[in-house]
Amino acid sequence: MSVLLLGLFLTLVSKHFIASAFTGELLRDTIIGSAMGGIAAGNAVNSYIIEKELMKEGVSLFAITAFIMTWVTVAVTQFPAEVAFLGKRSAVIRNSLSFFLAILVSIATVTTLMVIQRRL
Amino acid sequence: MKVLVEKKTKWGKYYSVYFWSLLFFCMSLINYFLYPRTVAKYAGKGSGIKGWFLAISAGILSHGPIYVWYPLMKELRDHGMRSGLIAAFLYSRAIKIPLLPLMVYYFGVLFAVVLLPYIVIASLIEGEIIELIESRKRSVCDACTFS
Numbered sequence: 197m198s199v200l201l202l203g204l205f206l207t208l209v210s211k212h213f214i215a216s217a218f219t220g221e222l223l224r225d226t227i228i229g230s231a232m233g234g235i236a237a238g239n240a241v242n243s244y245i246i247e248k249e250l251m252k253e254g255v256s257l258f259a260i261t262a263f264i265m266t267w268v269t270v271a272v273t274q275f276p277a278e279v280a281f282l283g284k285r286s287a288v289i290r291n292s293l294s295f296f297l298a299i300l301v302s303i304a305t306v307t308t309l310m311v312i313q314r315r316l
Numbered sequence: 317m318k319v320l321v322e323k324k325t326k327w328g329k330y331y332s333v334y335f336w337s338l339l340f341f342c343m344s345l346i347n348y349f350l351y352p353r354t355v356a357k358y359a360g361k362g363s364g365i366k367g368w369f370l371a372i373s374a375g376i377l378s379h380g381p382i383y384v385w386y387p388l389m390k391e392l393r394d395h396g397m398r399s400g401l402i403a404a405f406l407y408s409r410a411i412k413i414p415l416l417p418l419m420v421y422y423f424g425v426l427f428a429v430v431l432l433p434y435i436v437i438a439s440l441i442e443g444e445i446i447e448l449i450e451s452r453k454r455s456v457c458d459a460c461t462f463s
Contacts, residue, residue, distance in 0.1 A: 212333070230326055240412050240415055241415060244415070244418055244422045244423075245422075247422070248423075257375060261431065265410060268382075268409060269406070273335050280386075281387055281390040282386060282389060286399060289449060290406065293442050293446070294407060294442065301434045305334075305431045305433050308434075
């Protein structure tokens with residue numbers, strides 16, 4: 197399934213599109229990655245495969261980490277279900293917070309990685 | 317129904333049916349045996365660090381898509397679970413233990429080791445912020461009632 201999805205992704209989303217979506221500007225890329233992960237849905241395995249492909253295309257680790265985080269924590273496609281069970285206010289607050297926290301987590305993770313790798 | 321029939325896994329043909337049945341079974345158990353006082357003790361206002369620990373651990377160990385957990389969370393909230401703990405549970409689901417080897421394979425051990433503690437911290441922060449918003453809303457409502 198993941199292989200099929202990857203094939204579909206690589207066919208439909210061209211390298212040019214990926215290059216144009218991610219500009220190389222760290223904060224903007226992180227926000228774009230976070231937004232893309234929030235919209236996408238499915239098993240977390242798929243996010244790893246897609247992000248590995250994007251990594252090969254030169255997308256920054258900031259955007260990749262944010263994408264992985266929002267894939268699981270932000271549920272735009274499942275939003276109506278969340279509203280039905282937990283309420284609209286609660287769902288909006290939780291998803292918005294998860295979106296911003298994903299950006300912060302990605303910045304913190306990659307910065308820590310950079311510090312560790314510099315020391316090693 | 318077709319989707320349920322077509323899902324064939326090592327556990328059999330009707331994996332989704334088993335999963336949903338298990339979830340409904342858990343929900344009925346909660347309804348019959350878990351009294352509001354018990355939920356309030358472990359996940360209510362006075363639960364403290366124990367509540368956070370339980371919510372985050374349960375989130376890490378939980379499996380399946382996020383929407384499956386909404387009915388259970390609603391049930392627990394109706395029984396007295398704090399909204400912050402629900403948010404912490406849903407956020408800590410970002411840690412997928414069965415997928416850790418895959419994460420290590422794709423991004424390296426160091427990435428996984430650094431990311432996972434940050435996810436736990438973020439789930440705590442999200443829970444605390446939601447608690448803060450909820451308490452502020454409650455105090456505003458109380459002020460409205462008194463005035």
